[in-house]
Ligand code: MG
C-alpha cells in the first residue's frame with residue numbers, strides 16, 4: 001500500500017515536473033532575431049533539368065560534373081496550382097514569389113494578382129540584383145523574377161516591367177522586345193538608359209570586352225531573339241555568370257541576389273534530342289563551376305542549383321556507354337517528377353529534404369535574414 005502511494009507520488013511528481021518544464025519552455029524558446037546566414041544568394045535554374053539530364057551530362061563529361069561539389073541535396077515538388085504538370089512560368093513564379101499559380105502566370109497568383117518576388121524583396125533590403133539567361137530575358141523563367149503579367153506570351157509587356165524594376169544587371173537574348181522592332185510602339189532602350197543602364201550587345205561588343213569599371217547598371221543583349229544552342233556556337237553563359245557575380249559584388253558590404261538560367265536544357269527535352277540536352281547541361285555546369293569558385297572565395301554566398309521541372313521523361317536506356325548515351329523519352333512536354341536541389345555555402349543546410357517549389361522562396365528569404373527584417377513584429381510573440 002505504502003509502496004503504491006510512493007509510486008503514485010513519484011508519478012505525480014514526474015507529471016508536475018513535466019508540467020513545470022513545459023511552462024518554463026516558452027521563455028527559453030523565444031527565438032533569437034532571425035540571423036542573416038548569407039550576404040549573397042545566387043539561384044541557378046536548369047530549365048527542364050531532371051536527374052536523367054544531369055546523369056547524361058555527367059557520364060558524357062567523363063563521369064564528372066561541378067555539381068558534385070555541392071554538399072547539400074534536396075528534392076522539390078514542382079506541381080502547379082491547377083495542374084500536376086507545371087510549365088516554366090508557374091514553377092519560376094513559385095520559386096520567385098512563394099505561391100502556387102496557374103501555368104503561364106508570370107509573377108501573379110492564381111487570381112492574376114501580382115505577388116512580390118525575391119528580386120523585389122532584395123531591392124527593398126538594399127541588395128543589388130541581376131538576371132542571366134540563355135533564352136530571351138523576357139522568357140518565362142527570368143520574367144517571373146522581374147515581371148507581373150497574366151500570360152507568359154506578353155513579351156513586350158514583360159520588357160516594360162524592366163523599366164519599373166530596380167534591377168542592376170541583365171544578360172540574355174530578346175533585344176527585339178526592347179528596341180524599335182516592338183509592335184507596341186517605340187524603343188524602350190532610351191528609358192533604360194535614363195535609368196542608368198549602359199546597354200550593349202553581341203552586335204557591338206563581345207561580353208568579355210565590355211569595361212564595367214564606371215558602369216552603374218548593365219544590360220547586355222546576347223541575341224535579337226532567342227540565343228542559339230550551345231552546340232552551334234553559343235558559349236557566353238559561364239563568362240556572363242562570372243561577370244554578373246563580380247559586377248553585383250563590387251560594393252562588398254551590400255549583398256546581392258542573382259538568378260542564372262540554363263534555359264535550353266528544356267528545349268533539348270522538348271525536341272527529344274539527347275545531344276542537345278547533354279551539351280546544354282555541360283554548358284550550364286561550366287557556369288556552375290565558375291559560380292562555385294566565386295562562392296568558395298567569397299564565403300558569404302549561398303549558391304542554389306535546381307530545375308523548374310523535368311522535360312521529356314528522359315531516361316538513359318540499356319546499351320548506353322559513358323561516351324554514347326542512348327536517351328529515351330516518354331513525352332515531348334514536361335513531366336511531373338520531382339527535381340533535385342543542390343546547395344552550397346551559408347544557409348545551404350536549409351535545402352535538404354523534400355519540399356514544395358514554393359519553399360525555395362521562403363528558404364532564400366530565411367538565408368538572407370529577410371523574415372526578421374520584414375516582419376520583426378512576428379518574431380515569437382509567445
Ligand atoms: Mg526557362
Ligand code: ZN
Pocket residue numbers: 048088266267270311334
Ligand atoms: Zn519547357
